Amino acid sequence: MANLAEPSSSLSVTSSSYLSNGTSVYAASPPAPPPAPPAAGASLEVVSLSKLSSNLERLLLDSEFDCSDAEIVVEGAPVGVHRCILAARSRFFHDLFSGCGGRRQEGGKPRYEMSELVPCGRVGREAFMNFLSYLYTGKLKPAPPEVSVCVDPMCAHDACRPAINFVVELLYASSVFQISELVSLLQRRLLNFVEKALVEDVIPILRVALHSQLNQLRSHCIKRVARSDLDKISLEKELPHEVAEEIKSIRCKAQPDEPNSLTVDPVHEKRTRRILRALDSDDVELVKLLLSESDITLDDANALHYAAAYCDSKVVAELLELGPANVNLKNVRGYTPLHVAAMRMEPAIIVSLLTKGASVSETTADGQSAVMISRRLTRAKDYNAKTQQGQESNKDRICIDILEREMRRNPMAVEDSVTSPLLADDLPMKLLYLENRVAFARLFFPAEAKVAMEIAQAETTSEFTGLLTSRSSSNLREVDLNETPTMQNKRLRSRVDALMKTVDLGRRYFPHCSLVLDKFLQEDLPDLFYLQKGTPDEQQIKRMRFCELKEDVRKAFNKDKAESVHSGLSSSSSSSSSLKGDTRHSKAVRNEVAEFSWYMYYRCST
Template identity: 90%
Template sequence: MAQASMPAPPSRFFARPPALPVGARPTRPGGNLEVVSLGKLSSNLERLLLHSEFDCSDAEIVVEGAPVGVHRCILAARSRFFHDLFSGAGAGAGGGCRQEGGKPRYEMSELVPHGRVGREAFMNFLSYLYTGKLKPAPPEVSVCVDPMCAHDACRPAITFVVELLYASSVFQIPELVSLLQRRLLNFVEKALVEDVIPILLVAVHSQLNQLLSHCIKRVARSDLDNISLEKELPHEVAEEIKSIRLKAQPDEPNSLIVDPVHEKRIRRIHRALDSDDVELVKLLLSESDITLDDANATHYAAAYCDSKVVAELLELGSSNVNLKNHRGYTPLHLAAMRREPAIIVSLLTKGASASETTSDGQSAVMICRRLTRAKDYNTKTQQCQESNKDRICIDILEREMRRNPMAVEDSVTSPLLADDLQMKLLYLENRVAFARLFFPAEAKVAMEIAQAETTSELRGLLTSRSSSNLREVDLNETPTMQNKRLRSRVDALVKTVELGRRYFPHCSQVLDKFLEEDLHDLFYLQKGTPDEQKIKRMRFCELKEDVRKAFNQDKADSVRSGLSSSSSSSSSLKGDTRAFQGCNEVVELLWYMYYR
């Protein structure tokens, strides 16, 4: 019997798949779907944190006095610490909670007893747990208010990463700990030695030996005195630093010899100040030939004592309030580092000079600005609400500088301050020069508004020359004239950078990454081994892609915000396209010029 023939399937079942574009590679089936699905899952989980309409939290963690809603199932699945805490196994380790409105409530200060985790850092940490992505640091808490700071190693930038590392370490997220440890390693050499202290402390509490060793070596090389080591560091760490210093000077024993009697009397004065006993200080001074200045007692009190003790000590009238210690700091500089308004006012009342600068050219107000977060400075104080101490300190010192303008004029003639301005100006010149290379249209707009002339650095990359070249020296120019010129130039470039950050945020992020990671070495692709040159070429391609994405993002944001009218949108779009094509051609030209 003949087998019945099956009807022929439609011809479309055997149609050839569409041809791939030239140069395209076939993707693994389902690969794109997985990426899209993971991206949607990440964004959907993030909405649980960001949008109140999706609030279905079942617990709260109080950070800086305000509760943050969390979902115990997510935290327990991502962190062993939270798993034990919510199951009751971690209740004996500072993990107790109380019920508030039916939800368990935990205090951050109890969960992280050895360090501080601020609200922004904790929200950044939660975002990573929920989405698997680490967001950039919010500028308002990772940028200081010094307009001439590069923000690559100032105290707010360090503090944010330190807080994030405390959270990651205590809550047992090892991959995040490893990433943040590498970031802090980059900070150690750039930062002031005072700003290395919080990094060292988090390394101790988190048992990060590599980071701890790096910090110890950095502090040992510095001029931080033994009293500061003993007051601010764990005993074992302070002793190790002293031991390293002794081993580093085996052939200079005379430099280490101190009079034990003299040292003992100074220590007694410091201990009396620690006990808030100024009467005892007077007695110790009368019984010996030690003076307050010999003991740097005013420096010590400004750094470590209560404001009332400082005021009582100044009433003795036997100390020089503008005396510089061996590090070049006056008591006012130390009070500015501490950011205690009452101590600053007491010193100023007794004749402390706000215009005195440290050995690296920083005045007290510059120190305060470098330590103050943008959030704390810019937050408006409501009626009957306590003002932020950091803002008060800056306002007091700025008012004092304005009250005595001649002192300000004298202070800017310091050659050390001129060198400091040169370094800041060099950074700004380079940043704006690269902005002109990558984003010529945007840079031109920002520079025109800021009234900044063309940049003078990177002459190997730019064909333009400027009369403000840092290498040109006018022998007839006085130090005061030079500093006025440098400050004027710095102000114009700072305004250019600020305008760029405000109106072209994505482009500015590309420049931040480019400068922070020293990617400008990519322009010298002919240097290095063949493998290094290959890596540079790959990173150069990544840079071009970052430039393209940033340009398109800023352009899309501009269109969405309605910055251009509908009648001119077509011509504006054509202008944007030409600007990007010109930018891309510059990058390609540089690549060819330095690699050929």
């Protein structure tokens, strides 16, 4: 039996040898030599490839070995690349570098913009670095947690929006740059996301599948959306026309015995669509006219839901003033306008709804509150981002903060009115105080102040010349001779009302910022513009006060953080990374106050 097995073994080794004309050379070939021990050869090859991979990776990660000859700008920052490696790995880069594209820099390196290379979809810096790592090393590294993990401590992070978005960005890059094996791998990953994810999070997967012409992923996403309760209006807004029609067709075929289950009154639908088209044009007056001419109400048309999802924040505010509407109305999917606004992550819209009585405790059919929705859409990187002086805070972080504070706030509590020893019965003095308070808020906390002013429509009123708002001291002497005392009083009161509302909104949604401003204005404002006065010892004391101000800011942030932990509503309560982010954020604010203080000292001394 052993002799019979040997020819068979030889045949299996040599029967694959052929001449160029297709004739078998098995008969003329000598018996094949015994194969080398697989363990030693395979092990040496693996070690060599692993070493080569590690050495190439050092070109990306180690600045000591930076010999890049081109740059690709991603999110405003250049990333050095080696054209020979990219051209050898990708036909797209071969053609790109063979042409005359790119803008030459001072060092002679051509520079390319990611937004121009991938105009169809966003590719972030972390996703691009992950993609480059694959090109250089042949290995796909795990997704960085800071961009693939949300800040909801209850989330498994297996299908939340940050996890999906990272793979979608990586797939856009792989598809455009023509790395087919990586495209295939990422398609399998996204297929696993489709059934786990919320239907809203399937939409970006479907878009990249359409762009990359991945038919299997496209078909899977379409079936998932067709089975969902995503409404027809959302389908038409979010997807190409032919895809939306295909989904509608699948839904109709799935219910052949109930042909009218998805139909509505055509007259009602026509009137509703007119209202929504008016909102698309930001024409609230036309919406008002259409409502008066029909029996359709804002609630019937789900106008607040639509505006919260697709319209400008000012349109939402005007719509809320238009007439009676239920701000806690749930649509067919069980979402209130606040849930929709939380998905959009626009602070001004969230605040507008909350000020009109939107309930932050309302939950969707699957038990999600508005704050939970916001957390699951927010990347850890964005939540923990350090804000530089004069820069706006991240919108995602602001949305979460607003919603969490609203949940902690006693809904029956009456907001304290603005009180200050600087306020007198004299209207100009009140206005002067409010102008300066808001001006300091814009310098200390620019993003928070912007949200409050936008909701209060303070920027639409004429600005009173205050200490900080004045560009020149001559403005104090400017007088409109055509303005009567009555007109002037009306204008000033309008400005006071807008600024009062701004301050009230700040107290309600940004309490720690407001406390810092209270103490700063009450104790430090009289001396702020006289820093050049006094003896050297007095000036030293004033500078020490600015150091104390930094400590006041730190305590305010720590107190607010402690309240969040105590209430169990802050996402930082169960995440060490989030607590670390709070610390970084508070340090950024303290540094911002210190830098502004010295700026004011320099300004007043010159």
